[in-house]
Amino acid sequence: MSSRTLLGGKVPSSVLKAAKDVKNGKVSRREFLATATALGVTGAAAMSMIGVKPAAAGSHGKMGGELRISMQVKQMTDPRLFDWSEMGNTARHFCEPLVRWNRDFTFSPRLLAGWEANEDATVYTLKLRDNVTWNNGDKCTAEHIAWNLQRWTEGDVEGNSMAARVSSLTKEGVEIVDATTIRLNLTKPDITIIAGMADYPGLIVHPDFGGDLSANPIGTGPYNMVEFEVEVGARYEKRDPAEWYGTAEWGEVKLDSIVYTDYGNDPAPETAAFESGEIDANYETFPAQAELMDGLGFTRSQVATGATIIARGHQSEGSIMANKNFRKALALCVSNADMLEVGQNGIGSVAENHHVGPMHEEYVDLGEKPTQNIEAAKALLESEGLAGAEFTYSYLAGGDYRQSTSEAMISQFREAGLNVEADGRPASDFWSNWLNYPYSTTNWNGRPLGVQIYGLAYRGGVKWNEANYSNAEFDALLDEANSLADPAARSVVMGKLEKILQDDGVIIQPYWRGILCHHSDAVHGYFKHQANEHHLEEVSMG
């Protein structure tokens, strides 16, 4: 083990300390791997530090063949505007990220050769590869990467969700050191920035792509996009392996072509397509369909995720949702286990109303779990003079877990005598106002780090703070957590944050979703990724 970080530098002391904590049980293995790799330690090195043998690399699948996947094909304009994992998937085969979040919860470099962080995570050094070429023949230069990093920081561009993910970065903070080195000078300590880059909107585009990737599919990946029609399908064909930098690094990709077909969001046509052999794999199987698909003889791939559903009141001044005890009473009405059963057919795990869970490295088990107690809820409402209070509960009525969970929750609210008006809305209608409903449920994708989620959704005044939650103490603690690279130290702060969120009754978070997909026997190496990403380089047909 000659080089222990990706760039051959020194392993940060916090990582070494954390490795010790793993051995004496303070930090879980998964937590350790995520942080260590996010700070630039190689996956193999991180694993060896805690005595885990890395899985044998490279598979020996057959070359060639076509993989046909059922997935909704949404529009594909500018990656930084992506708001659905499906969009990331349609682009990822030709447009690659700097860093990839792997199936085993580690981070590994893609377009980067590696990265390193300084001790307090304020300066990151990104090392670029020198053999990357775009599929239009251009060489991928440091200027291209820097241009991408800078456009992520443009917070005033509507819909640019990368801005929140790299909030510690400014345009001026991106510094080109030499042809293969970029230095990021952050405005504050930030351990989440690598994880943010690995998210699906963080795909690297060519400066000439013109704002519409579907019209100009320029990228660096192993496939070329040959067909793309929104709501219908997309098709990719293998690029000359010699042109793709990754062939030398990871080996040639197996599949000749990849096809996405859009069967709408109703699972019935997709199931039919499976049965008739029109498709080999799907993007996601709804929990209600899981057993049916198993029964039809398809292979299930399931993963526990940080994807979840959040019910929150909008704490606008003067509304009942601004009353902490009212919110706590709401939480008392709900049995999270029931929600898991109704919403997910039990696929997943019960959550604890603070949006951080065992899949996050800094999670602390608070011990006491939220439990349903209708009588206590009634008593609390009575004492606040809010018995029988009225409010409107908005949710996305698309016939999936969101609708089931919301309606089941409404029914439990009603058991406590609350007058809830159910306001189910079609998708376009729901999202057009999602931050402002008095009470609503929203689904959230999983993110590698708990601090990322808190920074995105619960910090006072941030864009996606749908609960309109503002707590100075919480914000201060969050800043502190963000500067702690050592997971064990961070956990202490995180425990406080979790407690605050739970005690304030900000959200009801009934469960963590288990997500799953199916594929036929002919497909090898296809799996459900915890963030719904398709990594198909290793996948083969037979």
Add this chain to the structure above:
Amino acid sequence: MVFFSLLGEFFVTLWPVWLALLIVMGGSYMNRHRLGLYGHVYDSPVGIVGLFLVLFWVFAALLAGFMDLYEPLETVRGMKNKPPMTVPQGIENAQPFIFGGDKIQRDVFSRIIWGTQLVLPIAIFATAVSFTVGITLGLAAGYKGGWLDTVLSFIANAVLSFPVIVLFYLIVLMGKDSNLPIALAGIIFLFPIALLFFGLYGYFGGWSRKLLIACLIVGPVLIFAYLRIAYNLPGLGWLADWAARTFGGGDQETASSITIWVRDFLRLPGNMLNVFVAVSFASAPGAFRIVRGLALDTKTRDYVSAAETRGENSWYIMIFEILPNVRGPLIVDAALRVGYTTILLGTLGFLGIGLGTESPDWGSMINLGRSLLRVYPHMVLPPAIAIMTLVLGLNLLADAMREQSLKD
């Protein structure tokens, strides 16, 4: 076996409906010769079957309160997607879920029955409103002709040639934030009042003191109801408070229920006004066409000319000469149109823009269970069959009435 116990449970639970059907249909059959057009329906087997199906749903709506049902929004733990005839666990003497449970753990059978209380009134009243629109404008267009006819027919054709789905999206979905449905409601609900006024106007032979007195008597009530329904007239808070104080008797609970009752009196809740307007608006041009055609046909008859020579005013001729003489085809069309309105209402529910996702109306139930159709058909088949049987009943009834009126 499940099938037979299901049938058994189905018959037992619906006992009030069977009893009512027995009394009404049996009684009517005995006296069918004294009952006019209604009695004639009993002369044909088709008519009896049609009437049976229609009355079945009508009595289900009226007598739902007497049956041993779950509440329409009641969820029972552990009953998600359960097949028909599953008995809930952990409750003593629990009724089985006759048609099984839906995604949200609710009883499909009970929801179907409660759903009649939404589907039938909306279908019937929306048809009635669209008929008043059709009659008022259709009579005028058919009888008076000229530019009025040209303009009205043009508008009716334009609405009819417009895709009904887009119409629904425009009115119901976008209407939540705009004044469009309220504006349409304002127009549509004006017609029942207008028809009544023209009726009085014709009856009293134009402007007279009697007409004025009649208007003063009926007017305020109608205008109140109109403003209340169409514009959701605000300002009843003081009345609600007063009623609660006066009749509440000091009891907090009674007082609050009185407040709510007064506050919501004659007010269409939630999305219902939008749905009502959309359905009536889509159905009105058809009614207009029918009435216009009948008026055109009838206006050359002798009794119309006779009335004209007598110097009756034209509203009198339209409402008291033409209308009674075309009542046969109109009644037949009304039966068909209630069926059509039911279908439209179901379409709204199916598209997910109807009365609300929780609502037990049949279209919404179909929409809710549709994605699981291939796995759990028990959630979708019952509401689908309910719509089918109600519409079939109405169509058979209409057919029988047409046959019988042709015989006369």
Add this chain to the structure above:
Amino acid sequence: MLSFALRRFFILLLTLLVVSFAVFAVVASNERALRALAVGELGSRTTPEEAKSWINREIFHQCPKGERDLTKCTPYPVYERYWDWLSGFVVGDWGYSIVFKKHILGYSEFKLDSRGEVIKDRDGVPRPNKDPWGVINERLTATGILAFWTFIPMVFFALLVGVIAGMNEGSKTDRSLSVLSIATTSMPEYVSGILFTVFFATAFGVFAWLAAFFDLFAWTDTWFDSWAKRSPLKAVSNYDKDGTSFAVLFLPVITVAIYGFGYIARMTRASMAEVMASQYIRTAILKGVPRRKVVLSHALRNALIAPFTIIMLQFPFLLSGVVIVEIIFNYKGFGFALNRAATNMDFNLIVACSVVSVIVVLATQFISDIGYIILNPRLRKQ
């Protein structure tokens, strides 16, 4: 005749004008619609402020390409938008669909952006378009295929049933055929679609049983086995990939056909019964001409005039009926496009679909009227 045609054409134009203006008036400034549009464009996690600024810039102003500063843009009021749309509409430029990310009407050799300008790469070479046909062209073709295959069995069986029932008016056959046609008109598409899916395409369905039955004899590789196993299931699939196989069309076709069938059958029956009761048919029968010959050579011709007009009038109904059917079976035709446009408030496409629908309705009405005049000898002479 010519003046009749001209008058109809004028009415068509007027209706188009009124309908398109009505849609514009309702949608163009509706807050909810515009927000939905912004969300569709910017993504579901858009904040209301972002949506607002996007709407203000993209809808209420006209900006030079890539310009984000509102002061450099000119206001773009609704009536100007309508006028621009109308002048584009007349020359066949129906705008750009936000949902489908392509132009709405016509053939375009090169890729177009949302402003209708050709997208060029950095050397100024226009990007070739792999998908050159507009949304309406593609979707209407798909629906045309569905409509064609629906009409053939629907009209055939409806006429057959109607003629048989009308020939034997009052008989038991007549009664039962009447009830049958009434029953079919009582099933809206979303009901019959569900019934057929359950009946044919679920594990409880006919084809599943058939497949199981043939498995019993181990006829594994026969065409029928694979057909029985697969085709009805495939029927819930999508047009673009499968073309127009029997398997794709089977369920949508019977679902649409069943609703229209009853109406045509009843009209044919009435018309046939009337003809059979007429003087010349009675005379022919009394003269001893064989009944079959009377029906085939005399009665049928006259009896089919009325159904012809009814059949033509089924087209518009079909156009709205297919929306539901295409949603149920995920058939990507006109109704599918219309539904996607309406749910996402894809403004240009909503107007385009409404206009197409109006044209189809009024054109078929016109053909029906002309046909009635031509077919009916008495009217022709006038």
